[in-house]
Amino acid sequence: MRWGSVYELGWITLAALAAVALTGIGLGWAEATLLVLCPLLARHAWHLIRLARLIRRQHRLVPPFPKGIWGDIYRAIGQYQQRGRKGRKRQLRFFRRFREAANSVPDALVVLDKNRRIEWANPAAQVLMNLSWPRDEGKPLLEVFTHPELADYICAGEYARPLEVAPAHNRSLMLSIRVAPFGERKKQRLIVGRDITKIFHLNLIRRDFVANASHELRTPLTVITGFLETLIDSAQTPSNHRRPLNLMQHQAERMRSIIEDLLTLSRLEMDEHAIDIAPVDVPCELEQIVADASALSGGRHRFSIDIDSDLMLLGKDSELRSAFSNLLFNAVKHTPPGSHIQLVWASTASGPIFLVEDDGPGIEPEHIPRLTERFYRVDKARSRASGGTGLGLAIVKHVLSRHDARLAVASEPGQGSTFTCHFPPGIALTASQLERRRLRAATSA
Ligand code: ADP
Numbered sequence: 193m194r195w196g197s198v199y200e201l202g203w204i205t206l207a208a209l210a211a212v213a214l215t216g217i218g219l220g221w222a223e224a225t226l227l228v229l230c231p232l233l234a235r236h237a238w239h240l241i242r243l244a245r246l247i248r249r250q251h252r253l254v255p256p257f258p259k260g261i262w263g264d265i266y267r268a269i270g271q272y273q274q275r276g277r278k279g280r281k282r283q284l285r286f287f288r289r290f291r292e293a294a295n296s297v298p299d300a301l302v303v304l305d306k307n308r309r310i311e312w313a314n315p316a317a318q319v320l321m322n323l324s325w326p327r328d329e330g331k332p333l334l335e336v337f338t339h340p341e342l343a344d345y346i347c348a349g350e351y352a353r354p355l356e357v358a359p360a361h362n363r364s365l366m367l368s369i370r371v372a373p374f375g376e377r378k379k380q381r382l383i384v385g386r387d388i389t390k391i392f393h394l395n396l397i398r399r400d401f402v403a404n405a406s407h408e409l410r411t412p413l414t415v416i417t418g419f420l421e422t423l424i425d426s427a428q429t430p431s432n433h434r435r436p437l438n439l440m441q442h443q444a445e446r447m448r449s450i451i452e453d454l455l456t457l458s459r460l461e462m463d464e465h466a467i468d469i470a471p472v473d474v475p476c477e478l479e480q481i482v483a484d485a486s487a488l489s490g491g492r493h494r495f496s497i498d499i500d501s502d503l504m505l506l507g508k509d510s511e512l513r514s515a516f517s518n519l520l521f522n523a524v525k526h527t528p529p530g531s532h533i534q535l536v537w538a539s540t541a542s543g544p545i546f547l548v549e550d551d552g553p554g555i556e557p558e559h560i561p562r563l564t565e566r567f568y569r570v571d572k573a574r575s576r577a578s579g580g581t582g583l584g585l586a587i588v589k590h591v592l593s594r595h596d597a598r599l600a601v602a603s604e605p606g607q608g609s610t611f612t613c614h615f616p617p618g619i620a621l622t623a624s625q626l627e628r629r630r631l632r633a634a635t636s637a
Pocket of ligand 1: 518522523525526527550552553554555563564568569570571575576579580581582583584585586609
């Protein structure tokens, strides 16, 4: 309790004593009490009305404060107001700093409300997305930044992968658009547009170079292998030339495999978004792949096959064939004779999986994150000896990403390896569903 309140108590005690004294001069108790309490009540009422008015007019309560309990109340409210003012100033300073930082970001930042209307945008959005704040405030984003793919992307609500677009107002630009939902029930969205023009062009140059170089090498190599075959088959070829000729043919075959894999990768990269989706009879494809793997193994491996014959996929057959065979052939190529290889094609709660497990030498943990890089091999000499190009897992990764699937690798040295392709449930199809689709297509045709 502060001194003001003590004084107040003192006043009340004095008033009580005065009332007692007044009864002594002939006044009744009630009149005497009223007489001494009236000025006290009037003072309280005056302070109460004054305080209500000050608060209503949002006045700052500053000293000098009245004496007594009202002084305590004024002081407490004054301190509370001061704390509030300081908090608001701090918030304002933080907001200004945040705005300055956001304005200096080279990427376009656009805040959308829950109706996808523009709430705020930084200056970079003017150059990159042709929208300016506050001019475009309240306008729908898709009205200001028109792009058919962006409309689909925002509506789909699946923002794991960025969208690459060339904006209509400047076709020489290439933007990578990311969407981050935030706020209450994640209804608001932050759009981040990054200028990736340079990286995009560099990638284009690299991709074209690899594709063109591979294409140019293909024809001379076909000629060389053709002549080598003729020389090897010819009876006039001296016997001491046969070994070097066979070696040359073996190396030419390796070069051909590398060129074919590079061309496959280029093709996968070139039509990154355009994938002709059709039902793929995976069990039927796997039957052929298993037969090829058995031929490659030549009876040196034990196979366990577990295929759900009712499970199909919506995808591209040639690409899926290439990914599945790469994984199964790897298990044959990178494990010693006598190894056990298990293949599983099954439906799980999180979608279809394709799994290849072996009990071979396994892979050290430091190599696992790099396996899908081009030409990355754990043991270069062994991979070359087994006819590997070092591009197989890069192709698998690309094919899976085009099917919204992912590759998981689990391995322990000395224990073996497991390569699992996880497909999204949305592209799974049963045989009866496939039949219904075919019937529907036939009747509509
Ligand atoms: P490669 O043509 O050499 O097989 P990949 O890209 O298919 O190229 O594989 C990359 C490397 O991963 C291989 O060189 C090999 O070292 C390792 N690898 C792949 N599969 C297995 C496996 N089942 N067991 C052990 N190592 C493997």
